[in-house]
Amino acid sequence: MSAEDILNEIKNHVMKTAPGNAAITDVQFEGPEVVIYAKNPEIFSNTFVRELAKLFRKRIAIRPDPSVLMEPEIAKKKILEIIPDDAEITNCIFDANTGEIIIESKKPGLVIGKEGSTLEELKKEIKWAPKPVRTPPISSETVNAIRATLYRERMDVKEILRRVGKVIHRDVKLREDSWIRMSFLGGAREVGRTCNYLQTPESRILIDCGINVAMDGDRAFPHFDAPEFAVEEIDAVVVTHAHLDHCGFVPGLFRYGYDGPIYCSKPTRDLMTLLQKDYIDIAEKEGKVVPYSSKDIKKCVKHIIPIDYGVTTDVAPAIKLTMHNAGHILGSAIAHCHIGDGLYNIAYTGDIKFEASRLLEPAVCNFPRLETLIIESTYGAYDDVLPDKGETEQNFLKVIAETIKRKGKIIIPVFGIGRAQELMLVLEEGYNQGIFNAPVYLDGMIWEATAIHTAYPEYLSKNMRNRIFHEGDNPFLSEVFKKVRNTNNRRNIIDSDEPCIILTTSGMLSGGPSVEYFKSLAHDERNAIVFVGYQSEGTMGRKIQRGWNEIPVMNRNGKSRAVKVNLSVHTFEGFSGHSDRRQLIKYLRKLKPMPDRILTVHGESSKCIDLASAAYKLFKKETRAPMNLDAVRLK
Amino acid sequence: MSAEDILNEIKNHVMKTAPGNAAITDVQFEGPEVVIYAKNPEIFSNTFVRELAKLFRKRIAIRPDPSVLMEPEIAKKKILEIIPDDAEITNCIFDANTGEIIIESKKPGLVIGKEGSTLEELKKEIKWAPKPVRTPPISSETVNAIRATLYRERMDVKEILRRVGKVIHRDVKLREDSWIRMSFLGGAREVGRTCNYLQTPESRILIDCGINVAMDGDRAFPHFDAPEFAVEEIDAVVVTHAHLDHCGFVPGLFRYGYDGPIYCSKPTRDLMTLLQKDYIDIAEKEGKVVPYSSKDIKKCVKHIIPIDYGVTTDVAPAIKLTMHNAGHILGSAIAHCHIGDGLYNIAYTGDIKFEASRLLEPAVCNFPRLETLIIESTYGAYDDVLPDKGETEQNFLKVIAETIKRKGKIIIPVFGIGRAQELMLVLEEGYNQGIFNAPVYLDGMIWEATAIHTAYPEYLSKNMRNRIFHEGDNPFLSEVFKKVRNTNNRRNIIDSDEPCIILTTSGMLSGGPSVEYFKSLAHDERNAIVFVGYQSEGTMGRKIQRGWNEIPVMNRNGKSRAVKVNLSVHTFEGFSGHSDRRQLIKYLRKLKPMPDRILTVHGESSKCIDLASAAYKLFKKETRAPMNLDAVRLK
């Protein structure tokens, strides 16, 4: 059966079984969903939807017919009329694709009303489906820009969704001699340019498509020269999380002819958009190859189909995807693929933290079925044991307190997303406990990344959600944090005598404001620099960490000079967003069910091999550390 | 530099350094060679050619300009004039491509003359380069037909060679991030449809391309659905030997758009053409999918570039191929590929016999360099130890003698190529020693295959060559062997009371005359059937071997009936053309140099795995038994 035939069958069934007064106007494939448009969508019961989903094994959505939706401007007025002023509505975001309207307010309880009475009234009037949420405490330019793009280009987005829907639900003949395999186009026995290419006789899926920012030339990008790779044959792209080594090349795919869907969580969508923009800005400035433009990033955004943790979605004929929390950064996911009639299951961890952090819950380790696990190995070697988190935090705060006491400034070069927010939570607690008394300046993209965190509280740890929702006590809003607004502001911070803490990008001093701070503050022995993340070979960060007395830097006029290093240098490894060796092994032990095969990736060669061989000894399953360009037959 | 530029450089150098009176008319790439055409080709010294080859690292050939070659018909008359009648010339074969003329005669010494005087005289007269050979004792239709095709279509062949030459010598940029990998499209963890796909960023080469005659549908052919496979991207096809599991699909490649060269030994060319024709005839009769026609086989023949053992040949930019004796069947080769500037070396054994047989020398185990070995595993499991060859021969002849004594007939179903000729040598010796006294009938393609063996004595064992050349005693010509010429002849053999031995195809009674003999002779307990090769599950051969009392067969009218099995059933495993486990391990031990990686293929799953794990334990090198559709990164 063709996609058309299948759709007609669903249509007929819906027409026959739906309540007569629903006034159905259309039934369409939109991305992975079957969408039923009706003039009276509120008439459908949850049971009806559930039964329909079960019968056709597809995700079903009921939406108001566009003709009944009130004009956004008028609807907005209506909302303000109906909802009491005390609710303090700050924003109404219309999602033309879903017929939903997100109503941001400071007191969402008042939007809902007693037992939902206000919402009900509103729904009847405007026909849009109102979704009340708490106004994000920090406004994010990225989130706002993405929402604006999606609204402005809603016709385009709808057209993309319909096209994708037809591809996903197309008819394929399952071959007698069926097979599944995974090619590693990047990120195998290395960190950077992760790119996993899943192939079946019927479908091709790319899971992650990253870049290695530390490399030049071909080595920065995945092996698109692999003979099996053809960008126009890809059915879907899945992005596990927003780090550039996993998502950095995704907009580039559109430049080279890709025109299909990108599946990821909403936080990943927003964070990766932020990072991709930052990446091309820096690459341009540094005169590096820039593999795509901001236009491509926008095109990418329009092709994103966001999916929540735990929701199973058709992404290609006979391939279903479920994302699970990976505990690594906001919105990070383990991708679980369920393939074909043979029910073959693959989980690819992306990057995982198998320990609760202040920010996130630990990675999920339970799956309904599992035949092959592909696991990261950043700290996969026998002796890759990281210091205890609690101790690390104490020692870190001690360095902060001592430096502040001697009137010094502390530079903390940090990667913008994830680790920065985790450190903010540590610093906020230390400040509240009186361990130090000085401002924490946030420079680079940290502020914006934090804003995105506050836009998705439901992705944070239980503890954080409790604090934010029930105690109205959002640590990111602490008075201790101050945003560095511009170069002038930065100059003042450097020049003043005020002791302070500066959280700033880039994390390896490979560019960005962290280099500026270092150049100006390195000579003063009262100051300190604190490394909390891995410093790659060849970076300025690595040189400082190794104890060089002088660091060559480039002046504005392009001349090289040496910076004397007198500040104290500290390194804390215990803040990693990655699982250390013990946590990786623990993850494998706790994993349910135990898979038949374990592949180790995303680590230096020795670490991938070491983890694979440890896993073999412990579990006696087939294990392997594939190489880039290896294609491993899974089934 | 383009191929044109490179050619021009060679041209200029040749023009400058060649003797002035050579009268060079053209310099061209033809297949892997640089060919210099001259009106006086005899003027060039061997030293000149050798130095030129060294300088440009290419194979150099000097040939007479076509304009000076005497018309074949006139040249033939001249030859008969000059050479004494006592030489008994039987055939003159003109090879328009090389300017050579093969002069077959019963006394080649008389063609050569005293210290080559007759040859010299001839050369001056006709300008063709005369190659005197002994007239093959049995005339082969296949060999004659192939030679005729190549002569008739010489313009086409030349055009193909020139095109191939340009492809081989094309300019490629070697990438900084270079890689080599091998995809297994068939024959991994199985026997049948062997197909190895070697890929570098610049080139694609197919090594063997077989079929599994025991399978139907997709499983009969290699995994051409592998995403990296694109028939139009292949630079070259290499065929190790003429068995259908290695060469059966080769003509099919031309049907699907391949138009490049096929590299194999001359015996492989002739034997595989014979087998491919037989294969499509049978497939057609059985109503199976026939993946190509006799036209495609002819096209294939024209694209074959024969290469001798030990001659290193450019087959693609930065890939050189050398073939070495594999000891398995006539012309069978180990393919040694030498790749790129990094000097990476791969040896693929094809099928090997690491023991001298009556027919052939044992497989070569010394290579100039070696990083990865890909080895067959037909008898790769721990207990796959075959009986001693000498004992096997004695026991075999005992069964023959006993059966003949009791006036019985012996059916020996045998695969036409290799094993049949080996058995002929055993039977010829037994007959000479008086162990039995009865004719040996040869039915099916055995006679023709034997004829091809006699056309290439230089590929046979030293012992055989000695007998044929120096003792003038060719065992294949023994009076004991009789050809079965037609159905009538066959009927007479069956109906007569004469005790006899019948060597006949097919080897597993999956069709062919062996089934006819069995149907008519099975009821008589005086008769015997002797299995000397592996019987696949499901074949009639397997059923008989297992001792079934009745075998269902199809009558001519399409009705099934049961044949009573009263004849005695014997099996001798010791005649195998494959190395047994002990020989495989011995091969690895003797191998020089020891490679870094050993991959095991061409065996049931358990055998490949068992051999790989034994190799790991013995040599502590990376070993693996890849699966079909695995692509293994080699470098």
Ligand SMILES: [Zn+2]
């Ligand atoms: Zn990450």
Ligand SMILES: [Zn+2]
């Ligand atoms: Zn990563």
Ligand SMILES: [Zn+2]
């Ligand atoms: Zn063979």
Ligand SMILES: [Zn+2]
């Ligand atoms: Zn074989």
Ligand SMILES: [Zn+2]
């Ligand atoms: Zn052609």
